[in-house]
Amino acid sequence: MRTWWKNAWARRPKLSRGWKLVRNLVLGAVGGYLLWSFWGYPLPTAEMTFRRLERQHLLSPSELVFSTPEYGQGTDAASKRDRMVEALDGTKLYLEDCWFAGVTEESTVIASVERGLLLAGDGQLRGYARDGGPLLFPLSQSEWEIPRAYWVEVDYSVGAHYTYHNFVPFLLLDVPGETRRVELSLELRQETGTQILPYQADSWDLGGGVWLVGAWREDGQSPSPWLEGSYTLRLYDEKDTLLKQREGAIPRPL
Amino acid sequence: MADDKYGQAQWLDKAVAGIRFRPDRAAVRAELAAHLEDKQADLQRIFPDIPPQEAEVRALEAMGDPEVLGRELAKIHKPWLGYLWRLSQVLCTLVVLAALWGAMSGSNPPDIWVHTNPSWLGEQPEDRQEELERIVFGSKIQSRPLPVQGAVEYRGYTFTVEEGTVWEPLAEMPEDRFVPYEQAVLLTLRVEWSRPDQPLAANFSGELWAEDDRGNGYLSYEDYYHNADDMPRWGEAQLLHCGVLARTPFSCVYEVVLPVLNQETGQVKLRYTYGGADLSIPVVLEGEP
Known part of the structure; x- marks a missing residue:
């Protein structure tokens, strides 16, 4: 049997180097495609993945108004998956995964994309209707969990003491440019039961009419991942004059 | 020497x-x-x-x-051909090693072959008829083929109603019947795309809803689920069912079952509006599309 194999191997057709090259490249391409599909067709950048998500959901390409960086979680991040966004006032805000928000004339789409070591994997997308006014919506892509979001307070007076301030992230779009302060009161349905509780909210100007809002409770209770509830929003200019007030239910995705 | x-x-x-x-x-x-x-x-x-x-x-x-x-x-002896040949050898080896690693790490198998699922209503026409009689109408029904429908192109995807059947009760239904439907449409919808890495979003089947020319709406599975706080059941009010029958890297075939409220309904539109999309696939139930 061994001799048979040896003879068969010796009788195999001999290819020139050019043909061997072609054979190897074809095999490499087929194998590469298999591998690419094996891992769910990851793309080189998270933004490319976001654009692909738009196409897959039959949406036209939106104009990006908010995105977290592909890399760079900063030194204080709780996880390598977290991405840091710096507000105009210098506050460093951390969000789980790469986030994108884009707008079209009638709607806004948000998506989070998981950024891997070399490639960006799959993500989930949601859309909300725009009506010309300030639009507040949860920065969440699933009904099952709220993405991790926090800012870090470092106290160097006692060595280096880190306090992580977790919050439920919301994005506020279409905010007039003259807005200097956002006041928001939120009431959200709780994780367990039907209880609706008030939340405190901090807001950070990210520029371009985009604000990040963090809702939190001192007792650390969490809302239901469905993020149902109501809000009252007040926007003030630099003289602290009320520019706009809006109240309503937290919108459901389209 | x-x-x-x-x-x-x-x-x-x-x-x-x-x-x-x-x-x-x-x-x-x-x-x-x-x-x-x-x-x-x-x-x-x-x-x-x-x-x-x-x-x-x-x-x-x-x-x-x-x-x-x-x-x-x-x-x-040109050097580039030699270097390219060596590179191709390395590439082949890496691909084989990565494929082995991928297989061992439990990654999902690639979509390079056809995946098929059985129809929810049964494989044979008589099975489907029995299921519809049992769960939608509660009485004997008859069928007629759906007219040939045109294809719809939307944002790089092609939607084609490949075949379909309209089911109607044989006898006039009693006024106090439990289910309000007078027709049921069963069709296969083929969706095609050009790149294997851009299949239609997986939520398509769950988010597909419908409206008819009488002004009635038919909820998607997801809408129903969110509104009813319960898993939908067959025969319940105004719900469209859509499931995947077959999937390849370049296409997906869905089975759509839509119980229709009125016998006079001449056209329904299958709609996908998730995230702000505006897809509308007209389906003519009788006559020419």
Whole structure:
């Protein structure tokens, strides 16, 4: 049997180097495609993945108004998956995964994309209707969990003491440019039961009419991942004059 | 003798110095060395009294100027083809190793073949009829084929209603019947795209809803789920069912079951509006589309 194999191997057709090259490249391409599909067709950048998500959901390409960086979680991040966004006032805000928000004339789409070591994997997308006014919506892509979001307070007076301030992230779009302060009161349905509780909210100007809002409770209770509830929003200019007030239910995705 | 060997080695080194791809250089050098050995052996066979040293010198002289030969060899042996060949070998090896790693790490198998799922209503037409009689109408029904429908192109995806059947009760239904439907449409919807990495979003089947020309809406599975706080059940109010029948890297075939409220309904529109999309696929139930 061994001799048979040896003879068969010796009788195999001999290819020139050019043909061997072609054979190897074809095999490499087929194998590469298999591998690419094996891992769910990851793309080189998270933004490319976001654009692909738009196409897959039959949406036209939106104009990006908010995105977290592909890399760079900063030194204080709780996880390598977290991405840091710096507000105009210098506050460093951390969000789980790469986030994108884009707008079209009638709607806004948000998506989070998981950024891997070399490639960006799959993500989930949601859309909300725009009506010309300030639009507040949860920065969440699933009904099952709220993405991790926090800012870090470092106290160097006692060595280096880190306090992580977790919050439920919301994005506020279409905010007039003259807005200097956002006041928001939120009431959200709780994780367990039907209880609706008030939340405190901090807001950070990210520029371009985009604000990040963090809702939190001192007792650390969490809302239901469905993020149902109501809000009252007040926007003030630099003289602290009320520019706009809006109240309503937290919108459901389209 | 040692000097002569050195001379031969020097000659060989000079002759192959212009070949930049190292494996080629080594192979050509070995071939030239074999030629030299042959020539030397020939000389010794023809002139048995010739000293080996002289045979070597003569053999080298017969081979010509190593620099001229080297230039010719360098012209023939292009380095890029060798490097590319070596690169292709590395690529093949890496792909095989990565595929093994992927297989062992439990990654999802690729979508390179056709995946099929059984129809929810049964494989045979009589099974489907029985299911519809049982869960939608509660009475005997008859069928007629759906007219041929046109394809819809939307944002790079093609939607085609491939075949379909309209089911109606045989007898007039009682006024106080439990289910309000007067027709049921069963169709297969083929969606095609051009790139394997851009299949239609997986939520399509769960988010597909419908409206008819009588102003009635039919909830998607997801809408119903969100509104009813419960999993939908067959035969319940105004719900469209959509499930995947077959999937390939470039297409997906869905089965759509839509119980329709009125017998007079002439057209329904299948709608996908998730995230702000605005897809509308008209389905004519009777006559020409």
